[in-house]
Amino acid sequence: MSHVHSIPSVSSASTGNLQTACAVTALYLLPFPALNFGVSFTLADVFLVTAVLLNAPQLVRLQPFQVPCLLAVPLFVASTLFDPDSSLVELVQVVYIWGFVVPFGWVAFVGLGMRRIVLIVLASAVTNAVVAIGQGIGYLPELGNQHIINFGGSFSRAAGLSLKCNSLVMGLTPCLMLIPLLLRGRTRLVVLLVLIPGLLAAVSKSVVFAVPGVLWYVWHEPRRRGVAAFLCVLALAWVVQGEGITGVGDLWHHFSDVVTRRLDRIDNSVEERIELIRISLDHAADALILGFGPAGTHVRVSAMTNNTVHVYYLGVLLTGGLPAALLSFTGMGLIVTGLWKHRQRHVCLYVVSHLLALSVMTALLVSFQVLPFVVGGAILAQVSASTVASRESERRGLSFSSPNYAWTPSR
Numbered sequence: 001m002s003h004v005h006s007i008p009s010v011s012s013a014s015t016g017n018l019q020t021a022c023a024v025t026a027l028y029l030l031p032f033p034a035l036n037f038g039v040s041f042t043l044a045d046v047f048l049v050t051a052v053l054l055n056a057p058q059l060v061r062l063q064p065f066q067v068p069c070l071l072a073v074p075l076f077v078a079s080t081l082f083d084p085d086s087s088l089v090e091l092v093q094v095v096y097i098w099g100f101v102v103p104f105g106w107v108a109f110v111g112l113g114m115r116r117i118v119l120i121v122l123a124s125a126v127t128n129a130v131v132a133i134g135q136g137i138g139y140l141p142e143l144g145n146q147h148i149i150n151f152g153g154s155f156s157r158a159a160g161l162s163l164k165c166n167s168l169v170m171g172l173t174p175c176l177m178l179i180p181l182l183l184r185g186r187t188r189l190v191v192l193l194v195l196i197p198g199l200l201a202a203v204s205k206s207v208v209f210a211v212p213g214v215l216w217y218v219w220h221e222p223r224r225r226g227v228a229a230f231l232c233v234l235a236l237a238w239v240v241q242g243e244g245i246t247g248v249g250d251l252w253h254h255f256s257d258v259v260t261r262r263l264d265r266i267d268n269s270v271e272e273r274i275e276l277i278r279i280s281l282d283h284a285a286d287a288l289i290l291g292f293g294p295a296g297t298h299v300r301v302s303a304m305t306n307n308t309v310h311v312y313y314l315g316v317l318l319t320g321g322l323p324a325a326l327l328s329f330t331g332m333g334l335i336v337t338g339l340w341k342h343r344q345r346h347v348c349l350y351v352v353s354h355l356l357a358l359s360v361m362t363a364l365l366v367s368f369q370v371l372p373f374v375v376g377g378a379i380l381a382q383v384s385a386s387t388v389a390s391r392e393s394e395r396r397g398l399s400f401s402s403p404n405y406a407w408t409p410s411r
Contacts, residue, residue, distance in 0.1 A: 016111075019054035022047045023108045027120045027375075031128055031171045032161035033368045034143040040093055040366045048101070048367065051108035058107040063381055065338065069103040069331035075290065075324035083293025090294050093365035098320070101367045102328070106377030114347070114379050118181050121375065122191055125175040129198020132160035132168055136201035158201040162368075165202040169210070170361055172199050174353040174372050176213025180220035181346050189227065192217055209357045216349065273310055273360075276301065280314040284322075291321040294365060308362050315363025335376045342383040351376040 029035065029044035036042040052059070076098045080086045109117055134140035135158035146159050162168040172195055179195075182188045196214070199207050221227045283292070283300050292300060297318040301309050309315040317325040332355070339348035354372035361369070 015054060019051055020111065022051035022054060023112055024116075024120060026051050026108055027112070027117065028124045028127075030368050030371050031124050033163050033167070033366050034146050034159070034161045040364070041096070042367070045096075045367055048105060048108055052100075052104055055107050055111060058110055058381075059104060061381075063106075063377065063384070065331045065334035065377060065380070066103045067331070068327040068334070069098075072320065072324040072327035072331075073099045073103070075327070076320040079291040079320050079324070080293040082290060083296040085295035085299050086293040087295070090365070094294065097365050097367065097370065098328070102331070102370055102373065105367070105370070105374035106381060109375065109378035110381050112378070114344075114382060115181075117375060117379065118178050118347075122175055122178055122182070125172055125198075126191060126194050128160040128162065128168065129172060129194050129201075132158040132198045132201040133194075135159065136203075157203045158198075160198065160201075163366075165204050166206050166361060167368075168202045169199055169204045169206040170354070170357040171368065171371075173206075173210045173213060173357050174350045176210060177216055177346055177350040177353050179213075179217045185222070188217070188221070189230075206357065206360050209353065209360075213353060276308075276310055277314065280309050280311065280318060284314065284317055287318055287321045289321055289323065291317065291319045291324065294319050310360055310362055312358035312361045312363045312369075319363060332373055335373055335380055338380045338384070339376055342380065342387065344379060344383060347376060347379050 026044050026047035029042070029047065032044065033040075033042050035044070073095075076094050077091070080091050080094045083090075112120075131140060135142075142159075143161065146163055157165045158168065159165050160168040160171075162171055176192070176195060179188050179191050182191065192214070196210075199210050218224050218228050218231075279301055283297075286292075291297065297315065298308050301318075309318065313325070313329070316328060320328070332351075336348055336351050336355075339345075339351065351372045358369075363369075367374075
């Protein structure tokens, strides 16, 4: 009797390798919206779309957090269609972000595994921070349509590979929550010591949202007292000894000058933000069913303030209307609660930290702004599938080896 051995399909293996390569590339490049084609569609989006389509079987496996997000899509589209100020470009952007990236972007990364996802996210953050530091001290220029603010000295407000300074802070801040998942203590400390200067290079008031991430890292360090003491000594040495080191003293003075100028404007900045919120809330009363669309929202708010809404949640409400906003936020909330339920504390707080940072951000039709939700959705889908498989095996009386999604740092 002849035995027929099954041979793995070469085309199937090639497709899997290509999907993984596209997913890894997309995940690494998504925090770099400065690498775009002159519009909100970036180089990373090319790889993201490809990675999702190559993992098409996952598209039919609906996750609970997808349901409210998908229900919100027609409302966002209708709000844009009824907006006389919106063009075909805004409509395509709305369909892409709210109809594809938010509900289906997780499909691209669900096969990578949690460990690899975390490593890529942090590697991308380190790259962004290094570029920001280089821009801050004047060694690297603006990229494309970036907006870097120079106050006339040798230190500028950096944007890294983001579009603006605040976007850089929004991109780096949540990553602090993932540092404790790195296995080596020295690696964790090095990543922190790169991300902190990168955040400071933005000279943004939003950097206050990074404080919980730093405390979270210190708390989870096996040698937390030694690390905390080292960080304090390092900061003190930078301030005190910088005067005696060629170049460092000048850099410190220029950086301090920029910070001082920013602090001098803090009262005006707060007043401007409060006024923007007041005007946005006035318009929100007319967005109880449908919103004004992305262009219409900008026109209405900027007509009175020469600015736009700097609160993401108000921006989403005005753009798509109250029902669309509530449905979208429900989907995001399901990701947070699902991760917490499955004991993915670090990833859960990664998403929560992003939610906090969004409270001072403009709602943009760009994929990097929803990246933590996409990452959180992918990891939630992984652990949910693992839990279901484990319960099914127990029901049948079989042994099941679950992947170790929640690993702890080595001591």
